[in-house]
Amino acid sequence: MAKELIKGNTAVAEAALRAGLEAYFGYPITPQTELLEHLSARMPEIGRPFVQAESELGAINMVYGAACTGKRVMTSSSSPGVSLMMEGLSYIAGTEVPAVLVDVVRGGPGLGNIAPAQGDYNQIVHGGGHGDYHMLVLAPASVQEAVDLTVLAFDLAEKYRNLVAVLMDGSIGQMMEPAELPPFQPLKTDIPDWAVRGTGGGENRVLTSINLDPPAQEVMNLRLMKRWQEIEKNEVRYKGYYLEDAEYVVVGFGTAGRISLSAVRAAREQGIKVGLLRPITLAPFPKDVLDELTEKAKAFLVVEMNAGQMLEDVRLVVRGRKPVEFFGRMGGVVPYPDEVLTEIERLVDGPLTTEGHPRDRWLARLSETIG
Amino acid sequence: MQQEVIIAGFGGQGVLFAGQLLSYTALDEGKEVTWIPSYGPEMRGGTANCTVVVSDEEIGSPFVKNPTAVIAMNLPSLEKFEDMVEEGGVLVVNASMVNRGVERDDIKVVSIPANEIAQEIGSERAVNMVMLGALLGNLDLLSLDALDKALDNHLPERHKKFLPMNKEALRRGAEYKTEAVEPA
Amino acid sequence: MVMTDVPAKIVYERPEALDPRVTHYCPGCTHGVAHRLVAEVLDEMGETGNTIGVASVGCSVFAYNYFNIDFVEAAHGRAPAMATGIKRVYPDRTVFTYQGDGDLASIGMGEIVGAASRGEGITVIFINNANYGMTGGQMAPTTLPGQKTSSSPTGRDTKRQGYPIQTAEMLSTLEGSSYIVRRSLHSSREIRRAKQAIRTAFEVQKHGLGFSLVELLSTCPTNWGMSAAGARDWLEERMLPFYPLGDYKISPAVAELKI
Numbered sequence: 001m002a003k004e005l006i007k008g009n010t011a012v013a014e015a016a017l018r019a020g021l022e023a024y025f026g027y028p029i030t031p032q033t034e035l036l037e038h039l040s041a042r043m044p045e046i047g048r049p050f051v052q053a054e055s056e057l058g059a060i061n062m063v064y065g066a067a068c069t070g071k072r073v074m075t076s077s078s079s080p081g082v083s084l085m086m087e088g089l090s091y092i093a094g095t096e097v098p099a100v101l102v103d104v105v106r107g108g109p110g111l112g113n114i115a116p117a118q119g120d121y122n123q124i125v126h127g128g129g130h131g132d133y134h135m136l137v138l139a140p141a142s143v144q145e146a147v148d149l150t151v152l153a154f155d156l157a158e159k160y161r162n163l164v165a166v167l168m169d170g171s172i173g174q175m176m177e178p179a180e181l182p183p184f185q186p187l188k189t190d191i192p193d194w195a196v197r198g199t200g201g202g203e204n205r206v207l208t209s210i211n212l213d214p215p216a217q218e219v220m221n222l223r224l225m226k227r228w229q230e231i232e233k234n235e236v237r238y239k240g241y242y243l244e245d246a247e248y249v250v251v252g253f254g255t256a257g258r259i260s261l262s263a264v265r266a267a268r269e270q271g272i273k274v275g276l277l278r279p280i281t282l283a284p285f286p287k288d289v290l291d292e293l294t295e296k297a298k299a300f301l302v303v304e305m306n307a308g309q310m311l312e313d314v315r316l317v318v319r320g321r322k323p324v325e326f327f328g329r330m331g332g333v334v335p336y337p338d339e340v341l342t343e344i345e346r347l348v349d350g351p352l353t354t355e356g357h358p359r360d361r362w363l364a365r366l367s368e369t370i371g
Numbered sequence: 372m373q374q375e376v377i378i379a380g381f382g383g384q385g386v387l388f389a390g391q392l393l394s395y396t397a398l399d400e401g402k403e404v405t406w407i408p409s410y411g412p413e414m415r416g417g418t419a420n421c422t423v424v425v426s427d428e429e430i431g432s433p434f435v436k437n438p439t440a441v442i443a444m445n446l447p448s449l450e451k452f453e454d455m456v457e458e459g460g461v462l463v464v465n466a467s468m469v470n471r472g473v474e475r476d477d478i479k480v481v482s483i484p485a486n487e488i489a490q491e492i493g494s495e496r497a498v499n500m501v502m503l504g505a506l507l508g509n510l511d512l513l514s515l516d517a518l519d520k521a522l523d524n525h526l527p528e529r530h531k532k533f534l535p536m537n538k539e540a541l542r543r544g545a546e547y548k549t550e551a552v553e554p555a
Numbered sequence: 556m557v558m559t560d561v562p563a564k565i566v567y568e569r570p571e572a573l574d575p576r577v578t579h580y581c582p583g584c585t586h587g588v589a590h591r592l593v594a595e596v597l598d599e600m601g602e603t604g605n606t607i608g609v610a611s612v613g614c615s616v617f618a619y620n621y622f623n624i625d626f627v628e629a630a631h632g633r634a635p636a637m638a639t640g641i642k643r644v645y646p647d648r649t650v651f652t653y654q655g656d657g658d659l660a661s662i663g664m665g666e667i668v669g670a671a672s673r674g675e676g677i678t679v680i681f682i683n684n685a686n687y688g689m690t691g692g693q694m695a696p697t698t699l700p701g702q703k704t705s706s707s708p709t710g711r712d713t714k715r716q717g718y719p720i721q722t723a724e725m726l727s728t729l730e731g732s733s734y735i736v737r738r739s740l741h742s743s744r745e746i747r748r749a750k751q752a753i754r755t756a757f758e759v760q761k762h763g764l765g766f767s768l769v770e771l772l773s774t775c776p777t778n779w780g781m782s783a784a785g786a787r788d789w790l791e792e793r794m795l796p797f798y799p800l801g802d803y804k805i806s807p808a809v810a811e812l813k814i
Contacts, residue, residue, distance in 0.1 A: 068641065
């Protein structure tokens with residue numbers, strides 16, 4: 001299939017549909033609305049359910065219900081809407097049913113704005129809903145990757161009976177890039193054994209997240225955690241750029257990652273041996289490769305469109321063995337490559353330290369710039 | 372090889388479509404391309420702009436601070452983007468909508484009465500194509516023939532009757548040549 | 556006395572749709588009655604093997620333990636949304652929610668209004684017992700003016716705590732709702748009428764006629780602090796005047812329905 005110029009939100013919607021999305025439930029919110037709008041036209045066209053819910057609470061619980069039938073289902077939203085969905089996400093995790101969520105992140109906290117941001121990292125990667133559970137989190141940096149990861153999201157959700165989030169920011173949703181859409185998959189015909197389907201006579205199935213007996217609930221928690229270990233073992237994905245001889249390593253995901261790529265190239269032109277590690281799965285986090293890089297690299301620069309949320313995951317792996325610095329912009333402000341380049345140069349010029357917290361140093365620098 | 376173009380103007384001046392046409396052309400020519408709009412409330416009645424990056428390799432940032440070229444369709448766009456054009460780059464200014472000269476002397480400036488030209492060839496709505504033509508006549512980015520082909524392939528069906536006018540607009544714009552400025 | 560040879564005939568048994576187990580409901584509580592009526596109707600319609608139930612949060616949180624049908628358990632208030640998700644992917648299944656008053660008329664008001672206004676083809680069994688039963692008898696959106704509960708210890712003061720919500724009346728104003736009625740479970744006569752309404756509600760769904768809801772006035776002797784008989788009397792004397800029984804919405808298509 002040839003590449004076409006397509007907007008990120010539209011591409012994700014069409015990719016989901018072609019991946020066999022059987023029902024979509026959502027609520028309008030910028031900057032993800034084109035995704036909902038595309039499916040509002042396409043789903044009925046091919047005879048599949050589309051419901052614009054009364055709220056994000058309604059949407060995620062419709063997904064919950066439909067997910068209990070074992071069909072491919074999804075919802076999409078942006079930061080404030082995803083906050084409302086946290087309740088449902090925890091229930092879905094607690095019931096061990098597969099579902100896909102797309103979060104097109106915008107500037108926050110609160111109503112914030114509709115500009116691109118990555119401030120939902122902690123909410124999506126480290127929970128958000130109550131209780132012990134993990135979502136698999138995929139972070140595309142381009143429209144093509146958003147397409148590919150959307151298809152993958154459904155496969156992973158089903159494989160592990162686990163929630164999968166596609167975490168992208170507003171710019172990927174709004175951007176047009178050439179992308180090849182996936183082939184049209186037929187709807188699944190096999191119903192998983194655990195799924196409700198309307199059966200009586202002692203064969204009936206019950207799907208619930210309640211377990212009043214703590215030891216029994218603990219067994220369930222253990223199952224979830226073991227499954228997560230398996231996911232950590234099998235599903236780590238990342239992309240490396242110029243890492244072979246890199247003395248300095250920039251770590252950034254999604255749009256911050258590709259902005260960093262421009263900065264890394266500019267630095268290479270100056271003869272700086274710098275590379276880029278762009279995590280594609282934020283959960284599971286690519287710890288092993290980062291650990292290997294810690295052995296080789298002189299220092300790290302973490303770049304995010306937030307106040308340093310993934311930074312903490314990087315620091316957990318690096319564990320003070322090498323200096324880690326941070327650069328971020330917040331609230332919907334997108335950094336330009338030259339800002340990142342300046343940070344790379346700062347890394348090279350030093351002095352570098354493993355003392356203190358990189359966020360404190362960054363905040364001090366940023367305060368001088370934006371007051 | 373990478374070039375970046377910011378196209379800015381009032382909503383309704385065809386800013387976003389001009390950027391998309393450039394992107395379609397780049398795609399058809401086998402290049403990497405990103406198109407990103409300024410989105411949201413500022414699009415309603417205010418200024419709109421989009422950034423197009425065309426490259427031979429995987430594109431890093433779709434956001435560009437100092438683009439190779441800027442098309443300023445009106446005065447607010449000139450105010451906003453004049454200082455951002457990369458040294459030695461191209462600034463195309465719609466002289467019909469701007470009442471001052473360009474201050475930069477380290478860039479190539481193409482000042483073109485795009486509204487008048489568009490009217491001459493049939494409709495002010497072709498102003499975006501005149502401006503785009505003026506850019507391509509002064510920047511080695513993509514050929515007019517390639518743009519023609521992209522117009523044939525991607526102009527929405529309901530606008531197909533405007534094809535000849537759009538192609539003429541591109542050519543009339545491209546006739547406005549400006550000498551390259553030697554970087555200081 | 557002459558023994559005549561009368562053949563034995565089963566006149567009353569546990570519905571197939573109910574599991575043979577003892578419920579956790581309090582003595583005198585009408586949840587058991589409501590469960591049984593739903594089960595009988597599903598059996599009589601031949602729908603027991605074609606139904607998915609959605610339990611809610613409240614005393615009936617474990618309803619799925621008592622029904623012999625597929626069930627899911629919703630988050631508090633979200634049962635109509637969950638049922639929507641199921642019904643949309645399984646339009647030929649019978650899908651119902653079983654919700655209490657706190658669940659439906661307080662925390663879940665958005666979801667029930669959304670489902671009703673969309674004309675979602677689900678059936679809602681709505682238990683109104685004028686308090687939050689599971690958490691120990693707090694004031695509910697349905698608690699009557701002056702009624703004492705554990706969170707309105709001096710009686711519901713309408714100046715401070717507002718007025719109860721008349722759910723059936725309210726939902727009946729929505730164009731999307733097709734069958735909205737209120738019945739009561741305080742006497743055998745009313746129980747029979749309630750069963751007829753439940754049957755109609757499920758028939759509305761079976762015939763694809765849209766959203767159906769049966770509000771059932773119910774007793775909560777434990778939290779009301781009454782005997783089972785006293786609770787029945789209290790329901791009749793206090794609840795009926797504020798929550799009149801009746802048919803609040805019969806859409807023209809439902810009126811044509813022959814059962």
